[in-house]
Structure formats: C-alpha cells, structure tokens
Amino acid sequence: MKSFTLKLSLCVLALVALPVNCLGKHKEPPDPKFLAIDQITIIPIVDLRVDKKDNINLDNLAKTAAGDLKQRNYATVLSGAKGVAGDIAEEDLNDAKPEWVKRLGPAEARWVMVIGLGDVHSKITFGSTGNAEVTGFLFDKQDGSVLWKGTGVGQAGQGGLLGMAFKGMMSEAAIESAFMNLFGSIPKMPKKGK
Numbered sequence: 783m784k785s786f787t788l789k790l791s792l793c794v795l796a797l798v799a800l801p802v803n804c805l806g807k808h809k810e811p812p813d814p815k816f817l818a819i820d821q822i823t824i825i826p827i828v829d830l831r832v833d834k835k836d837n838i839n840l841d842n843l844a845k846t847a848a849g850d851l852k853q854r855n856y857a858t859v860l861s862g863a864k865g866v867a868g869d870i871a872e873e874d875l876n877d878a879k880p881e882w883v884k885r886l887g888p889a890e891a892r893w894v895m896v897i898g899l900g901d902v903h904s905k906i907t908f909g910s911t912g913n914a915e916v917t918g919f920l921f922d923k924q925d926g927s928v929l930w931k932g933t934g935v936g937q938a939g940q941g942g943l944l945g946m947a948f949k950g951m952m953s954e955a956a957i958e959s960a961f962m963n964l965f966g967s968i969p970k971m972p973k974k975g976k
Contacts, residue, residue: 832901
C-alpha cells in the first residue's frame with residue numbers, strides 16, 4: 783500500500799509541476815529608465831591598467847563594445863571625445879559626482895558609456911593563458927546619475943605547443959570573454975517596433 787501511495791503522490795506532483803515548468807520563467811519588463819534610452823554614446827576606452835606592457839588596440843575595443851550593445855538592442859555611437867571631464871581615473875568612475883558626469887562625452891549626448899580596461903595579461907606555460915578585466919558605467923548626463931555599472935572578467939587558454947604559438951591571441955580572446963560577461967549584466971531591450 784505504501785508503494786501505491788508513493789507512486790500516486792509522485793504522479794500528482796508531476797501533474798502539478800508540469801504546467802508550471804511549461805509556462806517558463808516570468809520575464810520581468812525592462813526598467814523604464816533603460817526603455818527611455820534612444821542612443822548610447824561610447825567614449826574612448828579608458829586604460830586603467832597598472833602594467834601596460836601588452837599592446838591593446840583600444841579603438842577596436844570600443845567597436846567591440848558597440849557590437850555587443852547592438853546585440854542587446856541598443857543604438858550606439860562611438861565618440862572620439864571624452865568631453866571636458868579631463869583625464870578619467872578609476873576613482874572618478876567609482877565615486878562619480880553629478881557635476882563631473884555632466885562633463886563626459888559630447889555636449890549633446892545624454893547617455894554616455896565609459897569602459898575601463900582594468901587588467902590584461904597573458905603568459906606561457908605548456909600552452910598559454912590570457913586574463914582580462916573590464917568595467918563599464920552607463921551615465922545619464924541629464925541628472926548626473928549612474929544608470930548601470932558592471933564588471934566583466936574573461937579567461938582564455940590553449941594547451942600544448944599550439945597554445946604556446948598562440949600566446950599573442952590569448953589576451954584578445956580573454957578581452958572578448960570579459961566584454962561578453964560585462965554586457966551580459968545590462969538589460970536586454972526589446973527590438974524596436976515590438
């Protein structure tokens with residue numbers, strides 16, 4: 783009798799759980815602050831690295847950021863100007879004052895993204911590895927607030943002699959991974975027109 787009761791309980795539980803699992807997760811609507819964004823201006827990447835021995839093309843990183851944001855349905859524009867905020871340090875970003883935020887990027891831009899390259903390095907073992915860390919901040923210049931901030935860490939590696947030959951590519955692969963992790967934390971917007 784216990785066996786029958788146990789089987790019946792499991793069947794009832796499965797029937798109750800099935801519709802809940804079939805419905806899928808409830809998707810939260812995007813934050814209205816993000817829905818208001820018509821275009822994000824990406825200013826030049828800020829090199830926050832202590833050790834700058836690895837040569838990194840910061841212009842290509844800005845293009846990568848624009849592409850990653852486009853996949854999340856944001857319109858972007860790359861700006862060659864950091865604005866009148868002066869040189870940007872990590873302390874400026876972490877403790878951004880509204881008056882400082884309002885001086886970032888072009889005067890006509892409202893939503894300005896600042897991306898800092900915190901660390902990139904690669905090394906050879908029996909193979910090679912690469913590590914990277916990036917931080918991102920999305921500021922609303924209208925009120926000088928931080929709308930979003932995130933950190934992305936990336937690693938890449940390849941073992942053996944082939945990996946040793948590809949050491950130069952490990953930093954780039956780690957940066958790409960770090961960017962994917964960084965932008966994975968910004969809300970994805972619905973496609974325009976939906």
